[in-house]
Amino acid sequence: MKFDWLLKYALPALLISVAIAGGLYQTWQHQHTATTRITCNSPAQGCQFLLDQQPVKVEFIEPPSGLHPFTLRVSIAHAQEIHAHFTMKEMEMGYNQYRLLALSPQQWQARVVLPVCVTGRHDWILTLNIDNKQVEIPFNG
Known part of the structure; x- marks a missing residue:
């Protein structure tokens, strides 16, 4: 029960942050390819x-x-x-x-x-x- 907030809020926020960072990295990599x-x-x-x-x-x-x-x-x-x-x-x-x-x-x-x-x-x-x-x-x- 004490980790319900982790599963409900922190974990989804972390997964969204990782997805956004991955997309930003791909965009950066594409823009910086010679x-x-x-x-x-x-x-x-x-x-x-x-x-x-x-x-x-x-x-x-x-x-x-x-x-x-x-x-x-x-x-x-x-x-x-x-x-x-x-x-x-x-x-x-x-x-x-x-x-x-x-x-x-x-x-x-x-x-x-x-x-x-x-x-x-x-x-x-x-x-x-x-x-x-x-x-x-x-x-x-």
Whole structure:
């Protein structure tokens, strides 16, 4: 009986505090992850760059178009996890996170869809997260 207040008030408050702290840490970590920006004239023709001295190739198998699925392929040796999402400069495009699946130890891909921009803009930014390293690739779709 003397610990009823602990179960009723202190424990829930502690659990809420831990959840809030975890969310704040994830936000801080995302904001403080170094992002590499890559210049790529045409992802449909493929873009190559180095990430931590590892060659990476990114390509759109079909031309990107709003609301039409296309294949995003990434070639890199020894990656453990790759995610992608699309935004525009100074414009968040809602939740559109994609997890690329390994086709082989060096090749990853996903079917993705560009979110529609109601303003008619076509200046997209593909953000790849490759093993917690962020790469931004601006392109026009």
